[in-house]
Amino acid sequence: MSVSEEQNTKLFKARRTVVQMLRDRGYSVPDSDIKMTRQQFIEKYGENVHLKRDDLLILCSKGDAPTDQIYVFFPAEVKVGVPMVRNCAKRMKADNVYNAILVVQRALTAPAKAAINEINSYFHMEVFEEAELLTNITEHMFVPKHTVLTNQEKKELLAKYRVKETQLPRILVSDPVAKYYGMKRGQVVKITRQSVTADTYDTYRYAV
Known part of the structure; x- marks a missing residue:
């Protein structure tokens, strides 16, 4: 398996766990997302999806509370810093979405963690590393x-x-x-x- 194929497989598994997690939290997630195979994932997002993680953006709402929405961001940057965190917060504010999950490739920088703590005074932004999501615990x-x-x-x-x-x-x-x-x-x-x-x-x- 090539490096890009391995990265795509990890990303597929991480996204699969995310959509399962969203459904378990009460969010409305299409069955097609839950049951998506790796091949369907590649067909939908392309062979270079590991380079275009931003395309995996998810926005969904709770069935019993349509205004209760959540974003899931998959930043393309290997090392997510303050600018990316703030860009995510700007999008949340513009769209009146107060919850978000950030799926990152590596641990956040210390300044990025501080930025999230600041943002969480107004929003609720969670962070998962891809490695945490390869299996559904x-x-x-x-x-x-x-x-x-x-x-x-x-x-x-x-x-x-x-x-x-x-x-x-x-x-x-x-x-x-x-x-x-x-x-x-x-x-x-x-x-x-x-x-x-x-x-x-x-x-x-x-x-x-």
Whole structure:
């Protein structure tokens, strides 16, 4: 396999995980995107897609809230710096899109990370490296089912068990599964596991 073919394969896998992730977060994603094969990916975006990552831009919305939209940017730059981050933010502002995912080839520069922290005072921009997206972590056999609770479900849970959210076991927002679901501090996730008796049981964690 040539270097360009290998890069295209990695990009295909990363994009596939992204669209699966978006659907799992409740965004409307066409089945054709979910089921797209590598060959269809190349036919749609071209053999040189690894050089034209900008063409992979995604914009979608949640089915129950059409105004809740998210951009997914695939910057072509190998090393993303402040100018690219700011360009993404400008596009978000112009289009009134307040959520975004940045899929980068390498770790951000320190100034770019600082720029994102500044931007996140107004928007919510997440960053994933392509290497993190080559496989869908939620499909791993040892990863139990995670379900992020709505605010109402969280309220009912706390009332049922008469506890405060801070009394629940914690999960870091940087945890790979929490990151996959885009969890924010203060949210609660239900984790469903199989017991030794083949029944299931639920535990809950509070995102910090």
